Amino acid sequence: MTAQFCPTKIEKMLLTTDGSEFSEGAVREAIKLAxxxxSKLFALSVVETNPEYEAVAPQVVEKAEKETRKILESVKDRASKEGVDCEIIARHGESPYEYIVEEAEKAQANMIIMGRRGRKGLKRLMMGSETARVIGHAKCNVLIVPRAASVDFKRIVVATDGSKYSDAAVSEAVSISKRCGSSLFAISVVPSETESPFDIVHMEMHKDIISEKESKMAECLVKDIKDLAEKEGVGTQGFVYSGKPYESIISMAKEKHADLIVVGSHGRTGLAKLLMGSVTERVIGLAECAVLVVKAA
Known part of the structure; x- marks a missing residue:
């Protein structure tokens, strides 16, 4: 089922695609959302190359650019059939993320929509350097869509750690839920080696597992979300988990059959600050549903 209401203010959105099966989810959901x-849709594809390679094998680069044009024209045709105004953009160069960020700013896009490459094992913990860089440098929100995911804005998980970055994610999640009549599930995770989910109503029985101070803090964070949501007429269930944050968020999303996870971005730039320690990165790498990364103002 497609969302009946626009989930948030999106006048313009930038879709990135390479024509692969891993981009299909992003293409499909971008057209549906537009x-x-x-919304006006800008479809961008970047041929990754460098000056040395272009000089040695210009015919190969030219062939790649023609293939890219075909991919983009196909996206435009699909969008047109749905009544969506789509403008296509082809670029080539060494750093795809720079072109993605540049074109998003040029188009004044409210959102960037990207696919996620299929990965196994430890590699799934890494979202990919280009995705990490786009999230780090983009000024707008970024929606990551796995190939099989459908974003219907019906069941939404929002994660909070009490930072201003997660506050922005909470605000966006509540706003989307209000517009779309979504079921909202709020989670705060107390880091530990074991993972045990408890409804906040029953937290008092489990003080032996996680410290009282940390559990109270997490409990308050979730209660704040519930209070905020209820003021907006959004019914919300709140949970506190003990465990590895990214595993807990993924676990709850599966349990609640979420079609969207909303998280904040800690305003970092460059790949060096978005490595394996990033909860957001691991959630993106492992989630079966789409992940919306909200940028704090």
Whole structure:
């Protein structure tokens, strides 16, 4: 089922695609979202190359650019059939993320929509350097869509750690839920080696597992979300987990059959500050559903 209401203010969105099966989810959901929101869609594909390679094998680069044009024209045709205004953009160069960020700013896009490459094992913990860089440098929100994911804005998980970055994610999640009539599930995770989910109503029985101070803090964070959501007429369930944050968020999303996880970005730039320690990165790498990364103002 497609969302009946536009989930958030999206006048313009930038879709990135390479024509692979891993981009299909992003293409499909971008067109669907653009149709629902009456948004203009910009479809971008970047041929990764460098000056030395272009000089040695210009015919190969030219062939790649022609293939890229075909991919983009196909996206435009699909969008047109749905009544979506789509403008295509082809670029080539050494750093795809720079072109993605540049084109998003040029288009004044409210959102960037990207696919996620299929990975196994430890590699799934890494979202990919280009995705990390886009999230680090982009000024707008970024939606990451796995190939099989459908974003219907019906069941949304939002994670909070009490920072201003997660506050922005909470605000966006509540706003989307209000517009779309979504079921909202709020989670705060107390880091530990074991993972045990408890409804906040029953937290008092489990003080022996996680420290009282940390559990109280997490409990308050979730209660704040519930209070905020209820003021907006959004029914919300709140949970505190003990465990590895990214595992807990993924676990709850599966349990609640979420079609979207909303998280904040800690405003970092460059790949060096977005490595394996990033909860957001691991959630993106492992989630079966789409992940919306909200940028704090």
């Amino acid at each position: 149709k629902t929101c009456s």
